[in-house]
Amino acid sequence: MKALYIASSGMAAQERNVEVISNNIANMRTTGYKKARAEFQDLLYQSYRQAGSTTSETGTMAPVAIEIGSGVRTAATPRMMSQGTPELTEKELDLAVRGEGFFVVQMPDGRTGYTRDGSFERGPDGQLVTVDGYALQPEITIPGNANQIQISADGLVEVYLDNDTSPTQVGQLQLARFVNKAGLASAGNNLFVETASSGQAQVGTPNGDGMGDLLQGYLEASNVNSVTEIADLIAAQRAYEMNARVISGADEMMQATSQLR
Structure with a gap:
């Protein structure tokens, strides 16, 4: 089931996000430190139907596509070079x-x-x-x-x-x-x-x-804002938890399928 691998990529991405946030918090008192931010990109899509494809012999076209993504990856961790106090x-x-x-x-x-x-x-x-x-x-x-x-x-x-x-x-x-x-x-x-x-x-x-x-x-001083970092940390934790729930849900669906008689 693809959902397992998609959710696992989300968990890995949020783990990297937490690592970036934790390094920012660790360097709150580091002179001249410039905070980093994790940025993400979606992965390749599997297309089951393309937008604009023919849907009947009369030439009608599909207005939207059917695409399923493959998850997420960390694209970059750029430095925020704003002025520190x-x-x-x-x-x-x-x-x-x-x-x-x-x-x-x-x-x-x-x-x-x-x-x-x-x-x-x-x-x-x-x-x-x-x-x-x-x-x-x-x-x-x-x-x-x-x-x-x-x-x-x-x-x-x-x-x-x-x-x-x-x-x-x-x-x-x-x-x-x-x-x-x-x-x-x-x-x-x-x-x-x-x-x-x-x-x-x-x-x-x-x-x-x-x-x-x-x-x-x-x-x-460092340009790390402690309130912002804590808020980002909470958001990353919740995103990680939701991806973990998707894995649990997919596992339960597979279990129900295996128990069919």
Whole structure:
């Protein structure tokens, strides 16, 4: 009975949906996290009669078709790249992007990574790095005798050295944007990598070239809405239960058929 296989595909799809939702909820407090959403497609149809087919010798036609579907499959789990809320930290190396753009970092395997997580630190040589030690690109080094760091909205990095009363410029932050940022591949550790679908990175100065500006002393929060995720979880659970009931119903029908005398 096809109903068994159709309902089982529905259960598998809702199981994947719950996995996506659970990952969103798990990352509610992850800096710069962008929530995902499961999207589904129906499968191939078996056609018993096509719309417009002849139904009599006089040439009358069927106005509608008779088609039975084969179930559902997970088509994609795209990222929702909407802006997260900037949260005040008052740490001078914490940065939040307000608008378009990703920070650019050098990954250990030589690839270029892109992140919305602006929680930077100073490495042993003063270079700005992520919490995993990945160097920010282009490289910016903070002198050891810097006692105050100022980062402007357009990414200009200045420091006050020793007892100087005027700042010294030590670097210029850059951001990257993509034609299809939802096409970026997740690499873990709050990082994305470029794909053929995302298009090539377009690097530019914050607050210009279509880029957002920077907020010093802030971090971008996750864009996960807990109420929405719980509502989606309940809906997925109910859909799973209904598919399970279809399997039970089909089983009872098969049992009744086998008991016919």
